[in-house]
Ligand SMILES: O=C(O)CCC(=O)C(=O)O
């Protein structure tokens with residue numbers, strides 16, 4: 001949580017990205033590469049032009065451990081170069097989308113802290129049903145890998161009052177996704 005507060009403070013402060021003219025209800029701060037719809041850059045051109053903080057080695061290592069824990073082959077070779085850290089308050093959601101601004105086919109590793117949410121998972125072709133709704137709770141890990149890498153997904157609801165006492169967050173939800181952009185400077 002201390003790390004989250006530090007990242008959120010800047011040099012690029014946490015903000016709601018603007019998608020097609022509308023601010024997202026989720027607020028996001030990035031490490032390594034700055035994400036704005038629908039591209040990555042080293043500097044936050046849509047915020048204050050500052051360069052984002054580097055992705056710390058401990059998060060990269062966490063990503064490798066996460067992949068190893070689900071039996072991903074070659075987890076030790078995983079080289080994420082960006083993290084998107086999302087903060088959801090009580091009313092925040094994220095519409096169905098694909099994570100497809102990365103060039104690399106490597107998995108996206110998602111970690112959740114705080115209140116639980118209803119996470120909606122669809123298919124790789126379109127936003128149509130059937131959807132699978134799963135509750136992602138504090139401490140849960142979700143991996144978008146292989147055939148699921150480009151599956152549509154989103155967050156429909158934050159479930160109030162579900163944060164464990166010891167997670168460091170009483171209200172809201174933090175989600176961290178580790179990604180390999182496949183981009184070079
Ligand atoms: O909050 C989540 O669980 C998903 C976040 C997400 O899909 C994203 O940041 O692209």
Ligand SMILES: [Fe+2]
Nearest residue numbers: 097098099153
């Ligand atoms: Fe996503």
